[in-house]
Amino acid sequence: xxxxxxxxxxxxxxxxxxxxxxxxxxxxxxxxxxxxxxxxxxxxxxxxxxxxxxxxxxxxxxxxxxxxxxxxxxxxxxxxxxxxxxxxxxxxxxxxxxxxxxxxxxxxxxxxxxxxxxxxxxxxxxxxxxxxxxxxxxxxxxxxxxxxxxxxxxxxxxxxxxxxxxxxxxxxxxxxxxxxxxxxxxxxxxxxxxxxxxxxxxxxxxxxxxxxxxxxxxxxxxxxxxxxxxxxxxxxxxxxxxxxxxxxxxxxxxxxxxxxxxxx
Amino acid sequence: xxxxxxxxxxxxxxxxxxxxxxxxxxxxxxxxxxxxxxxxxxxxxxxxxxxxxxxxxxxxxxxxxxxxxxxxxxxxxxxxxxxxxxxxxxxxxxxxxxxxxxxxxxxxxxxxxxxxxxxxxxxxxxxxxxxxxxxxxxxxxxxxxxxxxxxxxxxxxxxxxxxxxxxxxxxxxxxxxxxxxxxxxxxxxxxxxxxxxxxxxxxxxxxxxxxxxxxxxxxxxxxxxxxxxxxxxxxxxxxxxxxxxxxxxxxxxxxxxx
Numbered sequence: 001x002x003x004x005x006x007x008x009x010x011x012x013x014x015x016x017x018x019x020x021x022x023x024x025x026x027x028x029x030x031x032x033x034x035x036x037x038x039x040x041x042x043x044x045x046x047x048x049x050x051x052x053x054x055x056x057x058x059x060x061x062x063x064x065x066x067x068x069x070x071x072x073x074x075x076x077x078x079x080x081x082x083x084x085x086x087x088x089x090x091x092x093x094x095x096x097x098x099x100x101x102x103x104x105x106x107x108x109x110x111x112x113x114x115x116x117x118x119x120x121x122x123x124x125x126x127x128x129x130x131x132x133x134x135x136x137x138x139x140x141x142x143x144x145x146x147x148x149x150x151x152x153x154x155x156x157x158x159x160x161x162x163x164x165x166x167x168x169x170x171x172x173x174x175x176x177x178x179x180x181x182x183x184x185x186x187x188x189x190x191x192x193x194x195x196x197x198x199x200x201x202x203x204x205x206x207x208x209x210x211x212x213x214x215x216x217x218x219x220x221x222x223x224x225x226x227x228x229x230x231x232x233x234x235x236x237x238x239x240x241x242x243x244x245x246x247x248x249x250x251x252x253x254x255x256x257x258x259x260x261x262x263x264x
Numbered sequence: 265x266x267x268x269x270x271x272x273x274x275x276x277x278x279x280x281x282x283x284x285x286x287x288x289x290x291x292x293x294x295x296x297x298x299x300x301x302x303x304x305x306x307x308x309x310x311x312x313x314x315x316x317x318x319x320x321x322x323x324x325x326x327x328x329x330x331x332x333x334x335x336x337x338x339x340x341x342x343x344x345x346x347x348x349x350x351x352x353x354x355x356x357x358x359x360x361x362x363x364x365x366x367x368x369x370x371x372x373x374x375x376x377x378x379x380x381x382x383x384x385x386x387x388x389x390x391x392x393x394x395x396x397x398x399x400x401x402x403x404x405x406x407x408x409x410x411x412x413x414x415x416x417x418x419x420x421x422x423x424x425x426x427x428x429x430x431x432x433x434x435x436x437x438x439x440x441x442x443x444x445x446x447x448x449x450x451x452x453x454x455x456x457x458x459x460x461x462x463x464x465x466x467x468x469x470x471x472x473x474x475x476x477x478x479x480x481x482x483x484x485x486x487x488x489x490x491x492x493x494x495x496x497x498x499x500x501x502x503x504x505x506x507x508x509x510x511x512x513x514x515x516x517x518x519x520x521x522x
Contacts, residue, residue: 034464035467035468035471037471039468041407041408042471042472044410045475045476046475048433048472048476049475049476049477052476052477053477056479118377118378118381119377119378120378120379120380121380123380147299148298148299150298150301151305151306164306164309165310168310203299204299207299207300207302207307208303210303210307211310215314
């Protein structure tokens with residue numbers, strides 16, 4: 001075919017588009033026919049496919065587990081918010097403990113998937129789930145024992161797969177939850193929790209704001225959120241102090257409702 | 265629902281007492297500086313990470329510089345003037361020595377077991393290196409250099425450093441773009457054989473890439489450009505065939521392989 005066309009010679013300039021495509025199709029065809037599907041190049045691409053697939057499958061599996069962890073953790077956090085002003089905190093805590101234990105097998109599967117691997121290779125796949133879980137765990141711990149649980153204490157629960165940065169990011173999320181707990185405890189007529197949150201938050205703020213120099217995008221975003229949370233809590237406590245609970249409530253109703261709807 | 269109703273029944277005296285105790289406990293805790301300790305440790309650990317990153321950055325810059333030089337020197341294949349392709353490759357080999365040396369310094373500084381924390385930093389550089397090395401290899405042998413060969417060429421020891429498959433494949437795709445430009449320039453220099461060789465090579469590459477399953481990522485985007493490269497090469501080959509500028513060996517070559 002190619003010989004036939006090239007022998008036409010002079011007609012080439014007038015040759016329609018279709019002819020040209022046919023012709024090129026022929027070149028590609030003759031070349032693609034000549035490709036040896038068992039050459040070493042094709043063989044190595046087959047290995048690449050297997051490697052890429054294995055890598056992507058593992059990544060997707062981890063993302064799925066992470067998503068499951070996120071869902072449970074979010075539910076725990078909502079449950080914990082019901083503690084504020086509740087008379088039966090223990091029951092809620094017990095419920096949370098059960099839910100936490102249901103996360104444990106998920107962490108085991110992450111541990112198995114990433115065993116003997118560079119921990120940073122797949123860290124991005126499950127960082128969101130882990131942050132949410134750290135948030136839930138620290139929030140639970142804060143409400144129950146009024147203290148911040150340290151990285152070292154959490155690490156066993158994560159079977160050693162928790163990265164420091166995920167802990168820090170989770171704790172930063174916690175400060176947002178604390179702000180919400182503070183505001184809702186005002187609405188519940190609780191005078192002490194806001195002050196407790198205030199002193200705790202300002203303590204954490206003091207330390208966390210020193211993390212600033214690191215060029216970590218997520219970290220700097222969350223630090224900014226921390227500052228705004230801090231201001232909201234301070235403002236709430238200020239009104240509470242000056243005007244007393246009932247007045248503070250009225251003064252804050254509009255303001256905080258708007259802020260809270262922003263958050264959801 | 266039960267929880268929501270609990271909130272309204274919040275202000276009992278017992279509870280306030282309990283809260284006060286808690287508040288007291290909390291203040292004590294803060295004084296005991298546990299929070300302080302937690303954050304001081306974390307901060308020092310993150311500072312170490314940051315310092316490692318900065319030191320790697322300092323080592324990466326000379327490497328990037330040398331790879332840029334290597335790449336630029338290889339660009340001479342498009343307009344060789346008096347130089348032969350062979351001598352350009354030789355020159356590339358010499359420049360590769362510098363890159364290898366700079367890469368060696370970087371490899372030594374990468375903390376063991378944390379390679380993937382930092383590897384995004386030199387991903388681009390590795391891709392360029394793959395392109396350069398595979399270009400020299402193709403110009404000499406007409407074949408695709410393997411991932412292992414590139415690693416060996418760069419003296420990468422797999423326990424500390426790793427040429428990732430993605431970087432290798434992206435580098436190879438950039439090679440295809442480079443070659444598509446070379447077909448045009450080969451014709452300008454009156455070399456009618458090279459376009460055919462390149463066409464055959466890139467077609468085979470394409471067949472290889474077709475075997476892969478891509479995710480919607482950087483590699484996929486690069487792969488999408490491959491078809492345009494092939495198109496460009498095809499057009500050159502078409503023009504040559506049309507004008508009867510097929511090298512004599514070509515027909516027999518294709519027949520042989522069939």
